[in-house]
Amino acid sequence: MAVSNNITAVLNIVALLCSIPIIAAGIWLDQKPENACVHLIRWPVILLGFLILLVSLAGFVGAYRYKETLLAFYLCCMAILIALLLILLVFAFVVTRPDGSYDVPGKGYKEYRLDGYSAWLRDHVVDNKSWRKIKACLADTGVCPKLTQKFITADQFFAAHISPLQASSCSVFLHTYTFTLSSY
Structure with a gap:
């Protein structure tokens, strides 16, 4: 051979x-x-x-x-x-390629807007059915409960340098948590 x-x-x-x-x-x-x-x-x-x-x-x-x-x-x-x-x-x-990020004063991480992303990605994320799937994925990651153990106060969380995935999953978690509390 x-x-x-x-x-x-x-x-x-x-x-x-x-x-x-x-x-x-x-x-x-x-x-x-x-x-x-x-x-x-x-x-x-x-x-x-x-x-x-x-x-x-x-x-x-x-x-x-x-x-x-x-x-x-x-x-x-x-x-x-x-x-x-x-x-x-x-x-x-x-x-x-366009990541949609922008700096926010007083926060250690960047915020993201959908307008900053490509048209194809916006069209597939804005769809209500797709967004429900994405939201379920982010909520199931368990990232936010781990961060709540690491950062005790809101000031510590906002000053922390965290990844976009951590920030977005916690925003979904906090939004759901706030909605649940406000419904009582």
Whole structure:
């Protein structure tokens, strides 16, 4: 077997072994109780794991047995996967490039406005059905209760340098908490 085939076979065995934890993570996510965040990601993770498994298996067998058709299939699939990943990367940069943040005096973190984001992202977040899913994900993270243990007073919280996810999940939590208290 040629040196290039040995390298290809070894790399594909590594990729094949890496696909097993990906599939296991998807199955583990499928066993979790119903959660809006987990529901969005479990099947794409399982599908990605099986795609990596199949492509790496084709590459390994093609390189080990020197099957030109399997190697051609492997190379085409890898080219398609790399192109799709590059398209996804460019799409993510274009959609999230304007971040909508602005400084607020007296707060250690930035505030965010939807107007500062791309039109595509605004259209998909403003939709009431999508916002309910996002809000459920943020409320289920449990970030805010942990922050309430870390920052005892409101002044400590507002002066803290926290991430946008922490700030947004706590704003959802505080809004829900305030609404619950005001309804009594």
